[in-house]
Amino acid sequence: MERKQQFRDYLLTQGLKSTRQREIILDAFLQSGGHLSTEELYLQIRQQHPGIGYATVHRTLKLLAGSGLAESRHFGDRQTRYEQCSGEDHHDHLICTACGAILEFEDGDIERLQQRVARQHGFHILSHRLELYGRCAKCGPE
Amino acid sequence: MERKQQFRDYLLTQGLKSTRQREIILDAFLQSGGHLSTEELYLQIRQQHPGIGYATVHRTLKLLAGSGLAESRHFGDRQTRYEQCSGEDHHDHLICTACGAILEFEDGDIERLQQRVARQHGFHILSHRLELYGRCAKCGPE
DNA sequence: CTCCAATTGAAAATGATTGTCAATTTAAGC
């Protein structure tokens, strides 16, 4: 799988080593679908691999972020969450305050308007974060 | 001043009391301009009022958020920041990754597109957060 | 295979935030 090779390449270029634990954590992360906190991933991995420590999961997630396979995000709560990212296409989030569901979306029109705002203020945008909080269709408007 | 009365009213409706400390903290907060962390406000207040404790500043900021005078925000770092808010008009942020400057802006067009996105996904938006990270005019494009 | 550097896992350290509690202060009722 290409993702796994991308991670190994990243480790090589940084003078780091491939380990059994890092492979396991990478697998679990890729299978998980995204938006997991360190703790959630740790608990999940522990079921199959009780020997792997919290610190190792934490450190590996930071490596994944460095390699471009993961991106760290902070939503309302205090936990850092990591999501898979394909590398180029950016997306934003709809977050249901009732059930905690996280939906992703992209909107080129909004991005264009962001550029316009930045221009008006002499800014050069490097990245952005857009999160819409509310209630999803399932949970109803109130 | 109307703001100060708004806070006193809020305390009354909640069965809470006006105190010397809360007045001092409110004054300092209103004068500060906004985007302060608890620690920054605490350090500033301590210069004039060494007796006021960190916990009291922290608790009062939460009250201010409850009263609608302040809003808590999380930018990249782990600290909670509080900013003044007039109550109704929402604004978003341009954040310079070089010098840390925080600019505010409003853009009705973007808000309208956000509503469109929400509609498309069956969401009912209650609030949102939009932050544009980049380099400000002073710091230059790179 | 050897060896050095990187890695691991357990535990401790950190940093922001929140809780505890005895002493104090507020404000409502007299």
Added chain:
DNA sequence: GCTTAAATTGACAATCATTTTCAATTGGAG
């Protein structure tokens, strides 16, 4: 103004997520 119950304060401890430490282990280049 005085009394009193309840809220508040401030110092300190507890908590929670995250990060570091360190001795033991492991990876992989030579």
